[in-house]
Amino acid sequence: xxxxxxVSQVLLILFFILYMxxxxxxxxxxxxxxxxxxxxxxxxxSLEGYTTAAQNPYxxxxxxxxxxxxxxTVLVSLIIVVPTVYWVHVRLQSxxxxxxxxxxxxxxxxxxxxxxxxxxxxxxxPLSRSALLLIAAEVVFTMPFMYRSVSNxxxxxxxxxxxxxxxxxxxxxxxxLLEVIVPSIFPGMLSGSLLVFxxxxxxxxxxxxxxxxxxxxxxxxxxxYTRIDGTIAAALSVISFTVAxxxxxxxxxxxxxxxxxxxxIVKAK
Amino acid sequence: MAYLDLTNxxxxxxxxxxxxxxxxxxxxxxxVSFLGPSGCGKTTTLRMIAxxxxxxxxxxxxxxxxxxxxxxxxxxIGMVFQAYALFPNMTIRENVMFGLRMAKKPKPYIEKKVxxxxxxxxxxxxxxxxxxxxxxxxxxxxxxxxxxxIEPRVLLLDEPLSAxxxxxxxxxxxEIRRIQTELGITTVYVTHDQExxxxxxxxxxxxxxxxxxxxxxxxxxxxxxxxxxxxTFIGTANEFHGIVTGENTVLCDDLTLxxxxxxxxxxxxxxxxxxxxxxxxxxxxxxxxxxxxxxxGVIETLTFHGAITRLGISASGKHITADVNLTxxxxxxxxxxVWLCFQPEYCQVMSE
Numbered sequence: 001x002x003x004x005x006x007v008s009q010v011l012l013i014l015f016f017i018l019y020m021x022x023x024x025x026x027x028x029x030x031x032x033x034x035x036x037x038x039x040x041x042x043x044x045x046s047l048e049g050y051t052t053a054a055q056n057p058y059x060x061x062x063x064x065x066x067x068x069x070x071x072x073t074v075l076v077s078l079i080i081v082v083p084t085v086y087w088v089h090v091r092l093q094s095x096x097x098x099x100x101x102x103x104x105x106x107x108x109x110x111x112x113x114x115x116x117x118x119x120x121x122x123x124x125x126p127l128s129r130s131a132l133l134l135i136a137a138e139v140v141f142t143m144p145f146m147y148r149s150v151s152n153x154x155x156x157x158x159x160x161x162x163x164x165x166x167x168x169x170x171x172x173x174x175x176x177l178l179e180v181i182v183p184s185i186f187p188g189m190l191s192g193s194l195l196v197f198x199x200x201x202x203x204x205x206x207x208x209x210x211x212x213x214x215x216x217x218x219x220x221x222x223x224x225y226t227r228i229d230g231t232i233a234a235a236l237s238v239i240s241f242t243v244a245x246x247x248x249x250x251x252x253x254x255x256x257x258x259x260x261x262x263x264x265i266v267k268a269k
Numbered sequence: 270m271a272y273l274d275l276t277n278x279x280x281x282x283x284x285x286x287x288x289x290x291x292x293x294x295x296x297x298x299x300x301v302s303f304l305g306p307s308g309c310g311k312t313t314t315l316r317m318i319a320x321x322x323x324x325x326x327x328x329x330x331x332x333x334x335x336x337x338x339x340x341x342x343x344x345x346i347g348m349v350f351q352a353y354a355l356f357p358n359m360t361i362r363e364n365v366m367f368g369l370r371m372a373k374k375p376k377p378y379i380e381k382k383v384x385x386x387x388x389x390x391x392x393x394x395x396x397x398x399x400x401x402x403x404x405x406x407x408x409x410x411x412x413x414x415x416x417x418x419i420e421p422r423v424l425l426l427d428e429p430l431s432a433x434x435x436x437x438x439x440x441x442x443x444e445i446r447r448i449q450t451e452l453g454i455t456t457v458y459v460t461h462d463q464e465x466x467x468x469x470x471x472x473x474x475x476x477x478x479x480x481x482x483x484x485x486x487x488x489x490x491x492x493x494x495x496x497x498x499x500x501t502f503i504g505t506a507n508e509f510h511g512i513v514t515g516e517n518t519v520l521c522d523d524l525t526l527x528x529x530x531x532x533x534x535x536x537x538x539x540x541x542x543x544x545x546x547x548x549x550x551x552x553x554x555x556x557x558x559x560x561x562x563x564x565x566g567v568i569e570t571l572t573f574h575g576a577i578t579r580l581g582i583s584a585s586g587k588h589i590t591a592d593v594n595l596t597x598x599x600x601x602x603x604x605x606x607v608w609l610c611f612q613p614e615y616c617q618v619m620s621e
Binding site: 157158161162164165166167168169170171172175179180183184186 | 341352356425
């Protein structure tokens with residue numbers, strides 16, 4: 001039987017929810033407020049911030065750019081990380097600690113340093129200041145998210161034995177990967193993709209420093225507006241948040257079958 | 270040439286020798302067990318037959334074909350793992366048909382075969398479920414069905430019952446033997462459980478530290494162990510350390526043991542004489558007649574095991590274990606004085 005939570009537990013959970021939700025609600029309210037600096041609640045409401053933002057010629061272009069950038073990063077990240085982590089788990093266990101260590105680096109190196117270093121090193125065509133270089137940089141920058149998620153879900157299932165079982169049944173390496181391994185670790189790939197997508201969609205530093213105006217992203221437009229009009233910036237934030245949220249739901253929905261199988265795996269444990 | 274031939278197989282991991290000079294021939298339709306403590310090389314040998322490890326030297330011939338270097342997915346060898354290894358994302362039916370799909374068999378054949386093997390393991394009703402919805406014993410039966418569906422040339426079982434509870438283990442090993450005999454499939458069974466190995470195998474290979482200690486039928490292994498390791502690893506045995514004093518006598522401190530199974534040891538050789546507890550007879554009073562290997566002792570421990578009672582008896586400073594059936598005889602008690610005796614044919618002598 002479930003126990004009733006105590007008062008202190010309820011208060012703690014409530015505090016946590018408020019801590020997380022208040023800034024988001026405030027941003028939503030601010031984006032539709034006419035003036036909100038003299039009163040507790042806004043003095044009036046209008047959708048002007050949104051209409052002005054949508055009229056900006058760069059609005060849809062930057063939205064599209066950010067979506068393309070985020071999805072490409074997710075795709076490249078999946079292609080690089082999944083087979084690598086799989087091989088390390090099955091064949092090269094000794095490399096796992098090295099890989100774990102490498103995956104902390106993106107957290108340790110500031111985005112500014114990474115961006116400037118990449119711009120210096122890849123200062124030749126067609127890479128120099130291109131969207132391609134930006135995607136590559138974003139892949140590196142967000143790799144820990146993908147790596148951790150995939151690695152954890154690989155560790156949760158006995159991947160070596162599943163591989164051997166499939167091989168003994170006549171499966172070649174392609175079938176092992178596509179029919180056994182990927183479906184087994186799909187939940188991890190999904191959560192990794194979500195984290196990477198959301199991070200890249202809102203990422204500003206790398207995009208600004210590597211390509212700049214050549215491939216304007218949504219966060220760049222947002223930052224421009226913070227200097228002009230707070231309400232419009234808030235409206236853009238809300239849009240950014242909503243788009244990321246919808247995209248996440250979409251990814252979850254597409255991978256619905258996989259999510260069920262995570263629960264299966266958890267239950268089996 | 271036998272159906273499956275392993276010749277001079279050796280395998281080392283870095284500097285640790287896992288298997289050394291392994292030679293074994295298995296006839297078609299036989300069930301052979303590899304039995305030994307963990308780390309004895311039994312699983313490594315099995316994995317070399319499966320193709321998951323490559324031997325450093327030696328050859329593996331299957332039906333006249335050298336398969337030593339053939340990749341595992343091309344060997345046509347089915348394997349059942351200790352951890353079941355069912356694919357968690359597939360239903361039972363999908364699991365069983367996996368191998369047949371990989372072999373690109375026609376659909377009607379696949380359907381028929383899946384029904385057939387699910388019937389064979391008596392789990393047709395679970396086809397639509399997922400592995401986690403089945404008990405451990407059921408999962409292992411499905412793993413067996415999945416391995417059998419591809420009609421493998423050899424079936425390998427790697428400690429298939431270790432993760433199950435005692436009752437299921439006994440039931441399932443009978444099931445495995447029934448199916449194996451029914452299909453006449455050549456099978457190699459790895460286990461560290463002697464009872465399991467002795468009860469289901471045509472032949473048992475006892476291994477220790479990467480070497481074969483003895484190959485033989487269950488009875489041969491139990492009744493005539495070649496080495497001290499085999500004698501003590503399979504079942505229990507009383508050990509008497511002493512020196513050979515005559516054609517068929519061993520002096521062990523104060524006890525003179527007579528054996529008609531002394532191999533050609535010269536007088537003065539240090540040896541160990543082994544007697545199984547069930548071959549030690551226990552009497553309340555000194556039996557009449559001239560008996561060999563008759564000693565006086567005192568009961569120190571008494572443990573009830575159901576069918577038998579195990580006695581720990583101290584005789585001339587030696588601790589001797591005897592298994593007796595107490596049905597229909599006077600009760601024995603602690604500190605009781607008894608006489609114990611064993612026939613010379615049950616006393617096996619081997620070098621120390």
